[in-house]
């Protein structure tokens with residue numbers, strides 16, 4: 343039987359019908375379309391039946407995958423997206439961790455070092471990536487998604503045109519700061535817009551300036567932009583000591599070292615996951631690096647790199663933590679597949695002390711051939727507060743981006759947990775929104791929270807916090823809370839997560855997307 347538009351009873355059903363028609367015209371099965379979109383056949387079936395809400399992003403991707411323009415998507419300011427969550431549902435099944443935002447943005451910046459063709463495999467379709475891609479394209483770099491939407495091909499021109507930089511995209515991401523490292527060996531003088539990002543309080547850029555000074559770079563902040571000037575490199579061995587063991591500052595120093603002829607030693611380097619990904623990519627480019635995974639790196643770089651390489655971005659430990667938390671707070675048995683275990687060990691040890699029951703598979707190797715992965719199954723558990731406070735540390739400590747998830751987990755545990763976020767001035771406060779869902783969360787000062795549980799969760803309507811991880815934490819709290827909740831203005835989640843709501847629905851969560 344042929345379905346016609348007239349059969350469609352709702353706007354979603356009408357869109358579903360259009361999608362089915364375009365898919366069939368291209369001779370694709372639902373499974374083949376699902377593969378192109380990085381989703382499941384059952385999601386496509388629901389979309390075509392009109393029983394699944396569609397995000398603007400998903401619609402854009404369907405248009406691209408079907409080479410169609412089913413519904414023209416406005417490029418004006420989009421209306422904010424909201425989520426309606428019917429909580430208290432047990433989840434089940436397996437969910438796979440995507441590649442990381444933080445490695446992707448570093449690798450995109452590092453691709454500026456390469457005059458050859460870089461292909462990044464398995465890049466998450468997230469807004470933070472879109473912003474850096476937009477910036478690269480605006481300065482003349484060819485950046486193209488593969489037809490299946492998973493890989494990015496990057497080819498830079500011989501000469502970049504920094505005067506045409508997309509200011510708006512650049513100012514929305516902090517990662518633009520990582521253009522300094524690759525560019526300083528190539529340009530004697532250039533301007534970059536100020537770095538932006540989530541509302542987490544003041545985030546200094548001074549450590550970057552200190553780290554890049556030994557490479558001959560001097561930066562003056564003018565109105566709205568940094569002006570960098572660089573003196574020629576003598577090629578002598580360099581020693582750089584970082585004042586902070588920060589992730590992006592380490593990456594900046596590594597990229598500066600990779601782009602010079604000579605040996606650079608970097609001390610107090612972050613050995614965190616995104617730094618390791620960057621080093622693995624640079625090794626493919628012919629940069630010699632010793633000490634990967636430690637705090638001292640010795641790098642032998644090359645002022646001209648011209649190599650055609652492919653690199654598969656490794657899995658995101660923060661997404662892994664987010665997905666494990668979904669299982670934990672809904673008292674469910676779920677499996678989170680492809681967890682980069684080296685970067686989750688302390689989190690798991692802490693959860694184990696809190697009484698979490700879980701099992702791990704044997705380790706296997708990620709597509710990059712380096713990162714160790716496991717699948718983790720969490721089981722419904724009676725949780726208790728840990729005896730000591732939970733606090734993050736630079737890797738190999740508990741990841742600062744994973745800390746917020748302990749707030750919602752602690753709220754479900756019996757006893758009082760103290761969470762100490764010494765890093766960000768303005769992240770803990772967003773977690774107090776959990777009180778709206780019935781949790782007992784007290785802000786002791788900008789950095790410390792006391793959380794007493796167990797919580798009798800109840801649904802509520804909440805405006806989404808303007809910070810990525812707290813936004814997801816509140817969503818997860820809503821999934822724990824019986825009844826209906828509304829999370830308003832959730833677009834920030836797409837900065838770091840691809841299709842999060844859709845993927846949680848696959849596990850049995852009841853989440854509906856809507857706009858005013």
Ligand SMILES: CC(=O)N[C@H]1[C@@H](OP(=O)(O)OP(=O)(O)OC[C@H]2O[C@@H](n3ccc(=O)[nH]c3=O)[C@H](O)[C@@H]2O)O[C@H](CO)[C@@H](O)[C@@H]1O
Nearest residue numbers: 444447517545546586587588589590591616736742743765
């Ligand atoms: C794109 C990317 O990779 N972003 C990550 C990166 O941001 P990024 O590298 O930009 O982190 P910041 O430089 O903002 O550092 C975070 C905060 O930690 C402080 N600090 C950091 C290190 C240190 O040894 N001492 C210290 O005091 C900084 O002053 C700052 O207040 O690292 C952060 C901290 O892991 C993560 O939250 C971000 O997700």
Ligand SMILES: C=C(OP(=O)(O)O)C(=O)O
Nearest residue numbers: 516539540743810811838
């Ligand atoms: C703070 C974060 O990232 P960014 O550095 O991109 O703001 C994060 O990933 O939680």
